[in-house]
């Protein structure tokens with residue numbers, strides 16, 4: 067038996083009773099989620115929505131909203147992979163004349179990547195040529211997107227400019243790139259099972275940067291971190307590939323990728339507290355600051371007090387938890403993709419150690435990992451990258 071209440075439909079299940087089974091727009095997120103799936107899709111929620119139809123909104127935790135994107139991307143990958151679990155790399159579809167243009171476009175992406183992220187670029191050289199150039203194309207699109215709000219022309223960027231950037235994105239996903247660098251990405255997304263949603267969401271993150279100078283709580287900050295960095299993880303895994311020997315579920319690997327993006331962005335925020343404050347921005351959760359007896363004024367004053375140290379300890383602890391979550395997924399990636407990911411994880415995580423070493427002064431000192439420490443991390447990353455995923459057991463061995 068089912069009943070429709072406008073955008074809401076409920077169904078009666080023999081065992082579970084009435085369940086929320088379809089919603090429109092944002093509310094559909096209530097149906098999925100890693101935690102609280104049952105409670106979110108049960109009767110109290112419907113009662114709540116029905117009791118407040120004018121608001122038409124349900125407070126869906128950010129984690130659930132984001133998990134929907136994870137599930138969608140993971141199922142796209144599963145659908146596009148052959149029975150072997152390997153991606154059938156499609157041949158270049160460009161005409162012969164255009165092929166050399168396409169190669170030039172990819173080479174340019176590689177140059178940009180080498181210029182901005184040398185270690186990461188070196189790591190990509192271990193990947194197959196198809197994967198390597200696809201990661202470069204994604205890197206360049208992300209870098210250009212970030213530059214819109216963080217680069218030299220950021221003061222001229224308006225929401226309309228971001229809307230135009232999004233239209234360009236849609237066009238390139240339809241095979242109609244606007245320029246050479248877009249052409250590389252258009253080719254990449256035609257060849258690999260990459261969903262457009264994380265790309266759109268990254269633009270949404272840039273919109274937040276234009277209009278949202280404060281974050282009420284960690285739930286709001288989590289969503290921002292997903293937009294600007296978790297998305298990168300979700301975009302990258304379809305290119306880097308999951309090891310054929312991995313026993314992990316596709317969803318769990320995407321979750322780990324998401325966690326690495328969140329961990330990186332939280333670290334970035336903790337490193338740049340002073341720099342962001344000088345631009346009037348405070349990304350730290352307002353409710354947690356208040357609980358620690360701190361306010362924006364303390365941040366603008368930039369004094370390292372015991373209250374600040376204690377607050378920072380808890381923020382660092384949380385960032386490390388996301389790195390730990392991410393670690394579980396790196397081993398599951400294709401062998402050739404593991405090294406650059408381990409390198410980036412180990413290098414970025416050390417920024418947290420440096421904040422501690424600076425006695426939590428992230429107001430006037432930028433935590434920075436020395437060249438020597440960076441260099442030492444590379445063999446450590448390599449050692450971790452050769453650890454294989456737990457092998458699939460054959461049916462005979464399993465018994």
Ligand SMILES: CC(C)=CCC/C(C)=C/CC/C(C)=C/CC/C(C)=C/[C@@H]1[C@@H](COP(=O)(O)OP(=O)(O)O)[C@]1(C)CC/C=C(\C)CC/C=C(\C)CCC=C(C)C
Pocket residue numbers: 186201204205206208209212216294295296298299300302303319320322323324326327330331334392393395396399406407410
């Ligand atoms: C192997 C690897 C690292 C692949 C990612 C390649 C890629 C496409 C990177 C794009 C990065 C980019 C330009 C993002 C734009 C937004 C942005 C600048 C985010 C911040 C990065 C740090 O940059 P920086 O320190 O230069 O910051 P400033 O601009 O100076 O403020 C971020 C903090 C986020 C970057 C996020 C990642 C690199 C996500 C990594 C996750 C994966 C690659 C998934 C790995 C898979 C598993 C299973 C764990």
Ligand SMILES: [Mn+2]
Pocket residue numbers: 212216
């Ligand atoms: Mn930035």
